[in-house]
Amino acid sequence: MNYLNESLTSLHDKLVNHELTSKDLIQGTLANIHAQDGDIKAFLRTDDERALEKAAQVDKDGINPQDVLSGLPVAIKDNIVTKGLITTAASKILDNFKPIYDATVVQKLNDAKMITIGKTNLDEFAMGSSTETSAYQMTSNPWDHTKVPGGSSGGSAAAVAAGFVPAALGTDTGGSIRQPAAFNGIVGMKPTYGRVSRWGAIAFASSLDQIGTLTRGVYDNALLLNAISGLDTKDSTSSGNPVPDFTANLNGDIKGMKIAMPKEYLQEGVQPEVKAAILKAADTLRSLGATIDEVSLPHTQYAVPTYYIIASSEASSNLQRYDGIRYGYRAKDVKTLEDVYVKSRSEGFGDEVKRRIMLGTFSLSAGYYDAYFKKAAQVRTLIKQDFDDILKDHDLIMGPTTPTPAFGIGEKVSDPVTMYMNDILTISANLAGNPSASIPAGFVDGLPIGMQLIGKPFAENTIYRAGFAFEQATDFHKQTPNMEGDAAK
Incomplete structure (x- = not known):
């Protein structure tokens, strides 16, 4: 079962019309993953037995034509807990950790009768932009197996782009859904902070983390976000804002829409071919009736250091819970309590996680807190004010999702500063809490690139x-990777 030419709605219609059973679908999905994923390595594990049991139950109960997601497969990023299914956050320190409950988003998908196929690879604890920091395996980009799939939700993005699943969940702390979506030529949405419950998402940076959706097309993405959004009393940061039907008004009509294009998003560092593709995308939006204005977001230049101070500080706090005592990896041959802490963390965490813990601990330490963390929090407010000022007069902000298409495996992993700069265009939306999505917008040297759309808080429907409308006017979303892994073909 390959989903490159299917959508959630087309699959639903086949189930309703008895052209397929859910069990057929799940069996075919698992067979395809087992046959093809050896080259991509998108999945850390699949949940074959339970997935087939759930599919058989769905078939037995019958497919309700109103339940559009019923009986359809979905992949879950491995930092979102799944009851009884090992969840590691791609870290040795959580090796063989089997949660005793489902994350709220997983429970919501279960309620919609979607079927979890398995858990996808990621950068360890979602710390990375290439899925190269995973403790278990390296994921490849389906468009070119020598390129990274992006990160940290690289496994989820690659699974959708390769046609293994029609939809997947990821998490986005600084671009970790949108950047891999751009690198893989699919749609990725980071909702407004609070739109989707974070309960059951393994914490990296609690004021920045957000669970979101990855699909091949915009309509499917809206369907999936419908299912996972809403207030959750178990998450104190979850919002009670009403959840609209995100699929409503998807009719291609954007006449009169005002879109801002920040000059900072097209400056030096953005590859000329990427810039040209985004300017062409702006022309397409103009032809559909939108107005495009050049604007300035002056504090964009401070986004990367601000983000890495705040994210690392929160990670330093959140990762204290991995102490080798309560759960997860515990070092052997220890003699003192301090040995348990130090050796378990030294052996259980990878280099990137250790780097961020140390950076965060330093930023929060006495004598440096005011100079670093407090200052970063103040600059964060200025970045949010920039967005608020522009979005008072505009419906959306647009620009490239990433400065370049996917880079080579091993190309940047040894240079953390260069790797961090890869997130320069995405992290501001996390700092401000605004919704943001990446939409397929073209190709450079056979590799996909994305257009980023940023909206007002809780205005995912505008995005x-x-x-x-852009998708209907172009055919980028219809392009599929050559699974032999050679972009030139």
Whole structure:
């Protein structure tokens, strides 16, 4: 079962019309993953037995035509806990950790009768932009197996791009859904902070983390976000804002929409071919009736250091819980309590996680807190004010999702500063809490690139409207990777 030419709605119609059973679908999905994923390594593990049991139950109960997601497969990033299914956050320190409950988003998908196929690879604890820091395996980009799939949700993005699943969940702390979506030529949405419950997402940076959706098309993405959004009393940061039907008004009409294009998003560092593709995308939006204005987001230049101070500080706090005592990896041959802490963490955490813990601990330490963490929090407010000022007069902000297409495996992993700069265009939306999505917008040297759309808080529907109109006017989303892994073909 290959999903490159299917959508959630087309699959639903086949189930309703009895052209397929859910069990057929799941069996075919698992067979395809087992046959093809050896080259991509998108999945850390699949949940064959339970997935087939759930599919058989769905078939037995019958498919309700109103339940669009019923009986369809979905992949879950391995930092979102799944009851009874090992969840590691791609870290040795959580090796063989089997959660005793489902994350709220997983429970919501279970309620919608979607079937979890398995858990996808990621950068360890979602710390990375290439899925190269995973403790278990390296994931490849389906478009070119010598390129990274992006990160940290690289496994989820690669699974959708390769046609293994029609939809997947990821998490986005500084671009970790949108950047891999761009690198893989699919749609990735980071919702407004609070739109989707974080309960059951293994914490990296609690004021920045957000669970979101990855699909091949905009309509499918909206369907999936419908299912996982809403207030959750178990998450104190979850919002009670009403959840609209995100699929409503996806009719291709964006006449009169005002879109801002920040000059900072097209400056030096953005590859000329990427810039040209985004300017062409702006022309497409103009032809559909939108107005495009050049604007300035002056504090963008401070986004990377601000983000890495705040994210690392929160990670330093969150990762204290991995102490070798309560759960997860515990070092052997220890003689004192301090040995347990130090050796378990030294052996259990990878280099990137250790780097961020140390950076965060330093930023929070006495004597440096005011100079680093407090200052970063103040600059964060200025970045949010920039967005608020522009979005008072505009419906959306647009620009490239990433400065370049996917880079080579091993090309940047040894240079953390260069790797961190890869997130320069995405992290501001996390700092401000605004919704943001990446939409397929072209190709450079046979590799996909994305257009980023940023909206007002809780205005995901506006992003989907513009994204859907652009999608209907172009054919980038219809392009599929050559699974032999050679972009030139």
